[in-house]
Structure formats: C-alpha cells, structure tokens
Amino acid sequence: MVRFTVLASGSKGNSTVLSGGRTRILVDAGLSCRELFRRMKLSEEDPATLSAIVITHEHQDHVNGLAVTARKLGIPVYFTEATHRAWMRWLAPRRPMTYAQWLEMCRKQTAERQAEPESETPENELTEDTFDLAVGNSVQSAATAASQPAASHASGRPPAVKDDPTWLPAVEYFRPGEPFSIGDVCLSPFTIPHDAADPVGFVFSSEGVRLGFATDLGYIPPNVKAQLHNLDLLLLESNHDLEMLRDGPYPWPVKQRVLSRVGHLSNDATAEFLAADYDGQAAYIILGHLSENNNLPELARVAAERALVGRASLLTNRLLLAGQHEPLSSITF
Numbered sequence: 001m002v003r004f005t006v007l008a009s010g011s012k013g014n015s016t017v018l019s020g021g022r023t024r025i026l027v028d029a030g031l032s033c034r035e036l037f038r039r040m041k042l043s044e045e046d047p048a049t050l051s052a053i054v055i056t057h058e059h060q061d062h063v064n065g066l067a068v069t070a071r072k073l074g075i076p077v078y079f080t081e082a083t084h085r086a087w088m089r090w091l092a093p094r095r096p097m098t099y100a101q102w103l104e105m106c107r108k109q110t111a112e113r114q115a116e117p118e119s120e121t122p123e124n125e126l127t128e129d130t131f132d133l134a135v136g137n138s139v140q141s142a143a144t145a146a147s148q149p150a151a152s153h154a155s156g157r158p159p160a161v162k163d164d165p166t167w168l169p170a171v172e173y174f175r176p177g178e179p180f181s182i183g184d185v186c187l188s189p190f191t192i193p194h195d196a197a198d199p200v201g202f203v204f205s206s207e208g209v210r211l212g213f214a215t216d217l218g219y220i221p222p223n224v225k226a227q228l229h230n231l232d233l234l235l236l237e238s239n240h241d242l243e244m245l246r247d248g249p250y251p252w253p254v255k256q257r258v259l260s261r262v263g264h265l266s267n268d269a270t271a272e273f274l275a276a277d278y279d280g281q282a283a284y285i286i287l288g289h290l291s292e293n294n295n296l297p298e299l300a301r302v303a304a305e306r307a308l309v310g311r312a313s314l315l316t317n318r319l320l321l322a323g324q325h326e327p328l329s330s331i332t333f
Contacts, residue, residue, distance in 0.1 A: 002209040002333040004233055007031070007039040009288040010324030014062050014215070016235070017045050020206025021184025026053045026069070027202070027213065030061045033068040043327045047073065052172075052182050054078045057196035057216065058087040067091070067168065076170035078182070080189075082198035084173065088166045176200050190227045192217040195262040203227055209333045212236075212282075215289040218261040220273050228273075231282045232333060235322070236273070238287040238304065239264035240294040248294050264289065267303040274307035280317060284331055288322040297321050 003019040013030035017040060024045070029036060037047045052075050056062055066087070070077050079087070097105075174180050176191040176198070186205040191198075194216045201214035201224065212228045214220075215237040220228075228234060245255055245266075258264050270287070285308070287300050304319055311317045322328045 002206050002211070003330055004211055004332075005040075005043045005045060005330040006235070006286065006288065006322040006328040007036065007043065008324055008327070009215070009290070009322035011061055011289070011291060012324055013064060014289065015039075015065075016213070017043070017050075018185065018204055018211065019045075020204070020209070023051045023183030023185045023206070024049050025182055025185060025204075026050050028056055028062040029053055029066040029069050030064050033065045033072060036065050036069055039327045043330055045330075050075055052076050052078055054182075054187065054202070055083060055087070056201070056213075057194060057199035058083050058090060059196055059216070060090075062216075063087055067165065070168050074169045076172050077168050078172045078174055080175060080198040080200065081173045083196070084171060086197035091165050188227070190223060192224060193219060193221060193262050195257065195260075201227065203231070207333075209233075217265060218263040219269065220265070220277070225273070225277045228277075229279045229281070233284045233286070233331060234278075234282045235286040235288050236270055237265040237289045238267050238270040238295070238300040239289050240266050240291045241296065241299045242266050242268060244296070244299075245291075245294040250293070258294070264291075267295065267300050270300075271303040271307040274304060280308075280311045283316055283333075284318050284320060286320045286322050286328070290321065290323075292324060297323075 001019070003017075005017045007015040007017060008031055009016075013035075014028045015030050015036055016027040018025045018027060026036075031039070040047050047069075050073055053066065053070055055066065055077065066077065174187070174189055176189045179186055179188040181187070184206055188203040188205070189200040190202070192201045192214060193199075195218075196216070199216060201212070201217070204211040204213065209232045210230060212231040212234040214224060214228060215235065217224065217237060228236075240258060242259075245258060248255075250258070259266075274285070285304070287304060290297060290300055301319065301321060305312070308317050308319065312319065320328060
C-alpha cells in the first residue's frame with residue numbers, strides 16, 4: 001500500500017509523510033518536532049516507524065523541526081550537499097574573525113599542543129616551522145570539519161546541542177537528476193527554480209504508484225514539466241493571487257521576490273500549467289503552499305477547476321487543498 005499524508009503546507013511550515021511498502025519517509029520538517037508528532041498521530045502515522053527525512057531546500061518553513069526530529073528518532077536525513085551546507089550556515093552562523101585574531105588562535109592551539117606530555121618540543125619553544133605546521137593543521141582540520149559536519153564524536157555519543165546544533169544521526173547526499181532509493185521507495189529528484197541553495201522537487205515511486213511533488217518554484221520550466229507526467233498524484237504549489245499580493249501588506253521587495261522566477265507560483269501560473277501542459281492522468285491533484293496573506297482557498301480552487309474543466313471525474317483529477325493548520329486526510333493507493 002502507498003499512502004500520502006500532507007501534515008502541513010504553507011509559509012509557516014511544510015511537511016508530508018509518504019509510505020510505500022515497509023518504508024515511511026518524512027518529506028521536509030517545517031514544524032516543531034512536537035507538532036510533527038502530534039499531526040502524525042492525528043493522521044494515524046507512527047513517528048517511530050519513520051525510515052528517513054528528505055529535505056527539498058533549506059528555508060526555515062521546511063527545516064524548522066529537522067534537527068530535533070532526526071535526533072529523537074535516530075534516522076538519516078537526505079539533502080543535496082549544497083542544501084546541507086546552507087542549512088548548517090543558517091543554524092550555526094560563523095563568528096566574524098580578523099586575520100590577526102585567527103593567527104592568535106592558531107598560536108594558542110599550537111602552544112596547547114606543545115604543552116602536552118607526549119610532545120617532543122619544549123613547551124616554551126615555538127619555532128617558525130612549528131607555527132607554520134600548526135597553521136597548516138588548523139586549516140586542514142577546519143576543511144575536514146566543514147566537509148564532514150555530521151560525523152559523530154569519537155565517543156559515539158551525540159554532542160550537546162549547544163556544542164554542535166547541526167549534529168544529525170546520519171547524513172546522506174543525493175543529486176538532482178540522479179534517482180536513488182530509500183527502502184521500498186524510489187526517489188527521482190529534479191531541480192526547481194527557487195531562491196535557495198539547491199532546491200528540488202520529487203517524483204516518488206513505489207508499488208507501481210507515481211507521486212509528483214513540486215512546491216516553492218517561481219515558474220514551471222521544461223525540465224519540471226517533463227517530470228510531472230504519468231502521475232497518480234500531483235502536489236503542486238498555488239501560492240498567491242496576483243491582485244491580493246500586489247495590494248497586500250508585504251513590502252515591495254518581498255512582493256518582487258514572490259513574483260520573481262525564483263519565487264512562488266501564482267494561482268494563474270498553476271492554472272496555466274494544468275490547462276496547457278498537464279496530461280490529466282493523476283487521480284488526485286493537491287494544491288499546496290497557499291499563502292494566508294495573499295491568497296484564499298476559494299480563489300485557488302476556482303482557478304484550478306477552470307483549468308480542469310471537463311477532466312474531473314470519480315477516477316481522475318479530484319482536486320484537494322492542503323492547509324497550514326491541520327493535516328489533509330491521507331490518500332492511499
């Protein structure tokens with residue numbers, strides 16, 4: 001059985017549970033861990049059975065509960081490498097340091113190593129060669145730490161959050177355009193246009209069922225259109241009504257961002273895709289990531305229904321709207 005449950009969809013948090021065979025995946029973790037677990041239980045999904053977390057991009061409404069959830073469950077998190085690095089920079093921004101401060105830090109670290117009993121160099125002797133070697137080791141250590149930020153401590157125990165807020169039980173990388181599998185689910189990630197480090201959408205496949213997932217994209221380019229066909233379910237963004245956004249309370253720079261080609265899909269853009277490029281094969285179409293300030297569910301629904309005129313039936317193109325404050329009823333195949 002394949003099961004698809006949208007726990008939340010909107011600017012305050014996004015998360016979906018996908019089950020296929022014996023595998024259960026959490027797609028994005030934009031709510032707090034407590035709220036994610038509460039909504040999963042409301043949807044008769046057991047958090048303890050999650051196999052992995054998959055992240056589409058690093059914006060806060062998609063990763064807010066990521067670290068705590070992964071640690072509590074002890075499960076791996078799948079990112080693109082660029083998304084993982086961007087998430088770490090957001091969670092633990094580096095403290096600015098001058099070159100002089102960096103040199104002094106290297107000297108102190110070298111002096112501490114010289115003071116260790118095993119050292120063959122007198123603790124008060126810090127030669128130029130020794131200092132150069134220490135600086136090189138410091139740079140190499142920093143590079144290693146940056147490339148392996150999720151590694152466990154030597155003790156095997158996770159570090160305290162205050163010491164390393166980016167620690168995760170395990171990290172796995174994937175690349176857009178390269179399908180991979182998690183248990184019984186095959187994932188085909190594809191690049192989407194959004195103002196994030198390396199944002200992706202997915203086509204999930206399991207037991208012969210194909211599920212398309214594309215939110216947070218400023219427009220629908222040809223590569224995305226090519227992915228969103230021959231689906232049994234399509235979750236597609238319908239973020240804003242153009243007039244509500246233009247007349248709404250957002251500052252003009254924010255409006256420009258949302259309207260840009262790396263922003264979010266309007267109701268009109270989604271409807272245009274459904275009318276002109278969608279193949280009409282999905283049993284369910286779910287409209288997601290609706291703005292609470294710049295859209296109304298009725299406006300999104302009407303725009304999509306007009307685009308689907310003549311296609312809706314008991315077997316195909318049943319239109320659903322995912323909300324922010326309560327989970328959508330689970331869909332099973």
